[in-house]
Amino acid sequence: MEINKENISAWLKELQQSICSQLExxxxxxxxxxxxxxxxxxxxxxxxxxxxxxxIEKGGVMYSAVHGDAPDFLFKEDQHSASPNxxxxxxxxxxxxxxxxxxxxxxxxxxxxxxxxVPIIHMNIRYFEMPARGGEDNGTKWLGGGIDLTPHYIxxxxxxxFHTQLKTVCDKHHAxxxxxxxxxxDDYFYIKHRNETRGIGGVFFDRLNSEGDxxxxxxxxxxxxxxxxxxxxxxxxxxxxxxxxxxNQQKQWQLLRRGRYVEFNLVYDKGTKFGLETNGRIxxxxxxxxxxxxxxxxxxxxxxxxEEKTLSLLKKEINWVS
Amino acid sequence: MEINKENISAWLKELQQSICSQLExxxxxxxxxxxxxxxxxxxxxxxxxxxxxxxIEKGGVMYSAVHGDAPDFLFKEDQHSASPNxxxxxxxxxxxxxxxxxxxxxxxxxxxxxxxxVPIIHMNIRYFEMPARGGEDNGTKWLGGGIDLTPHYIxxxxxxxFHTQLKTVCDKHHAxxxxxxxxxxDDYFYIKHRNETRGIGGVFFDRLNSEGDxxxxxxxxxxxxxxxxxxxxxxxxxxxxxxxxxxNQQKQWQLLRRGRYVEFNLVYDKGTKFGLETNGRIxxxxxxxxxxxxxxxxxxxxxxxxEEKTLSLLKKEINWVS
Numbered sequence: 001m002e003i004n005k006e007n008i009s010a011w012l013k014e015l016q017q018s019i020c021s022q023l024e025x026x027x028x029x030x031x032x033x034x035x036x037x038x039x040x041x042x043x044x045x046x047x048x049x050x051x052x053x054x055x056i057e058k059g060g061v062m063y064s065a066v067h068g069d070a071p072d073f074l075f076k077e078d079q080h081s082a083s084p085n086x087x088x089x090x091x092x093x094x095x096x097x098x099x100x101x102x103x104x105x106x107x108x109x110x111x112x113x114x115x116x117x118v119p120i121i122h123m124n125i126r127y128f129e130m131p132a133r134g135g136e137d138n139g140t141k142w143l144g145g146g147i148d149l150t151p152h153y154i155x156x157x158x159x160x161x162f163h164t165q166l167k168t169v170c171d172k173h174h175a176x177x178x179x180x181x182x183x184x185x186d187d188y189f190y191i192k193h194r195n196e197t198r199g200i201g202g203v204f205f206d207r208l209n210s211e212g213d214x215x216x217x218x219x220x221x222x223x224x225x226x227x228x229x230x231x232x233x234x235x236x237x238x239x240x241x242x243x244x245x246x247x248n249q250q251k252q253w254q255l256l257r258r259g260r261y262v263e264f265n266l267v268y269d270k271g272t273k274f275g276l277e278t279n280g281r282i283x284x285x286x287x288x289x290x291x292x293x294x295x296x297x298x299x300x301x302x303x304x305x306x307e308e309k310t311l312s313l314l315k316k317e318i319n320w321v322s
Numbered sequence: 323m324e325i326n327k328e329n330i331s332a333w334l335k336e337l338q339q340s341i342c343s344q345l346e347x348x349x350x351x352x353x354x355x356x357x358x359x360x361x362x363x364x365x366x367x368x369x370x371x372x373x374x375x376x377x378i379e380k381g382g383v384m385y386s387a388v389h390g391d392a393p394d395f396l397f398k399e400d401q402h403s404a405s406p407n408x409x410x411x412x413x414x415x416x417x418x419x420x421x422x423x424x425x426x427x428x429x430x431x432x433x434x435x436x437x438x439x440v441p442i443i444h445m446n447i448r449y450f451e452m453p454a455r456g457g458e459d460n461g462t463k464w465l466g467g468g469i470d471l472t473p474h475y476i477x478x479x480x481x482x483x484f485h486t487q488l489k490t491v492c493d494k495h496h497a498x499x500x501x502x503x504x505x506x507x508d509d510y511f512y513i514k515h516r517n518e519t520r521g522i523g524g525v526f527f528d529r530l531n532s533e534g535d536x537x538x539x540x541x542x543x544x545x546x547x548x549x550x551x552x553x554x555x556x557x558x559x560x561x562x563x564x565x566x567x568x569x570n571q572q573k574q575w576q577l578l579r580r581g582r583y584v585e586f587n588l589v590y591d592k593g594t595k596f597g598l599e600t601n602g603r604i605x606x607x608x609x610x611x612x613x614x615x616x617x618x619x620x621x622x623x624x625x626x627x628x629e630e631k632t633l634s635l636l637k638k639e640i641n642w643v644s
Contacts, residue, residue, distance in 0.1 A: 049619050051619065060619070192598075193604050259611070263588060282516065283620045291616060292614060293584075293615050294615075295611035298371075
């Protein structure tokens with residue numbers, strides 16, 4: 001079957017449904033809402049949100065498929081500027097009647113559990129295309145995605161499990177993918193002003209089309225594999241950790257770590273920036289923010305505590321699969 | 323007496339001390355810490371932080387005076403780009419040996435009270451100079467500042483009091499200042515992605531040097547007036563509201579409003595961006611974030627509630643002095 005935006009979107013919508021069902025089973029109490037929405041300029045989405053569960057405090061599995069005139073800020077202003085706002089390696093066409101049309105579809109997930117012993121997880125897979133406008137322009141399309149884990153307390157066995165699962169998915173498709181995309185995640189999920197990573201990373205990739213022996217079709221299979229790995233990985237991590245007891249002090253540490261998560265999402269996350277700049281659906285974009293977060297001035301964890309150990313592991317280039 | 327960076331800094335340091343004393347009196351329980359710090363590249367500051375008071379949950383009165391090589395990103399890259407990162411209307415000199423030296427000093431205050439009935443307040447006054455490098459360059463210096471109020475519940479009498487006090491300070495110096503700087507605050511303290519103002523605004527100004535009949539010396543007097551107005555205004559607002567009772571539901575609304583405050587500071591606030599980009603002292607920069615904040619998906623206040631009324635007043639161009 002030919003791969004096109006219609007069947008990519010349809011597959012994503014099915015995946016959204018399947019992930020929600022598996023998360024509801026793992027939570028055992030709450031159900032996801034189902035909120036279709038329409039984008040004025042073209043397209044829309046389905047937001048599925050869960051709250052006050054037995055395991056999940058706040059979470060969203062958001063599907064969207066939007067299209068229309070590609071916003072000007074996506075393009076480079078001129079040859080010399082490298083504006084942080086230019087997402088595309090393209091110049092705005094001079095002929096206004098040739099205003100390019102874009103199509104973007106994807107799923108975004110963030111789950112904030114109640115217990116500080118259960119990690120926060122994030123997954124996003126996205127497809128973007130902008131068809132040819134004639135002339136020398138052949139159009140463009142690509143795949144992007146990422147999955148990363150943010151434990152409030154890093155459990156080394158869980159971190160190894162998480163990365164090994166991702167490596168298995170990657171290795172099935174290309175031997176270079178895990179090391180390449182693991183490094184990309186280390187660099188992407190990084191809170192520069194804190195000099196710490198958001199969590200233990202995972203994989204991140206963007207603008208995947210075809211390269212060498214990897215055709216676009218083969219990359220689609222890899223990309224789907226990442227999407228399908230989410231639910232089994234996270235439900236296993238829930239199962240391992242949900243029954244652990246915790247103290248008020250550990251709950252407060254969780255709120256501080258969530259504060260860092262807010263910092264990353266509002267200061268660095270490209271998806272959030274893109275959403276805010278394109279006048280996206282604000283509640284869907286900021287669904288990633290936790291129910292509660294905290295900031296303490298100059299907080300320093302106790303010497304030799306598990307909080308200090310976690311902090312010491314929030315850095316790049318840790319090899320979790322050995 | 324000649325006005326120079328030394329006596330401006332000295333005056334700011336005294337103001338910091340005086341404001342802290344008045345806030346301690348108003349709080350009645352907690353005292354400010356006193357934390358001098360040194361900036362590797364030149365200068366430093368004194369952070370004064372208060373927490374777990376009778377009125378104030380978390381607050382900071384931060385003084386700094388930093389200097390050194392002006393960072394490249396302050397300058398425009400070229401004539402055509404208007405990068406959001408270029409803070410100065412100047413081009414980077416071609417002669418590397420003429421690397422410009424900057425000096426920036428100021429006070430920044432954010433106070434988060436415990437009670438949702440007491441408003442959040444922010445004040446900042448700053449002085450910036452970059453001396454001449456010879457040739458046609460005459461150097462530059464300016465004053466900036468702002469004070470704005472973020473009530474969790476807008477009390478109209480308090481809003482009128484706040485704006486009338488600021489108008490009185492402005493009117494003493496120039497008849498155009500209040501309307502001009504009130505509008506500037508409306509535009510600056512604005513959460514674009516929410517289409518709501520952060521609070522009820524106040525005044526905001528930047529790059530004030532000399533213009534018309536307002537010499538630099540006269541503008542210094544105005545600027546000092548703004549700085550000195552902070553403590554009497556806020557201690558009055560504390561006195562008016564601190565004894566009011568509140569419910570858990572009102573406390574939860576406060577946390578949601580604080581979430582908006584976090585969004586503004588991390589997404590839009592220029593001082594925060596400047597600090598994060600210049601590798602500033604992170605704990606001082608993010609002192610503005612509250613101890614606790616909250617985000618709820620698609621929260622809508624009850625019809626005809628005081629929360630709904632507050633939301634309806636979070637917009638630009640409300641005239642609070644009549």
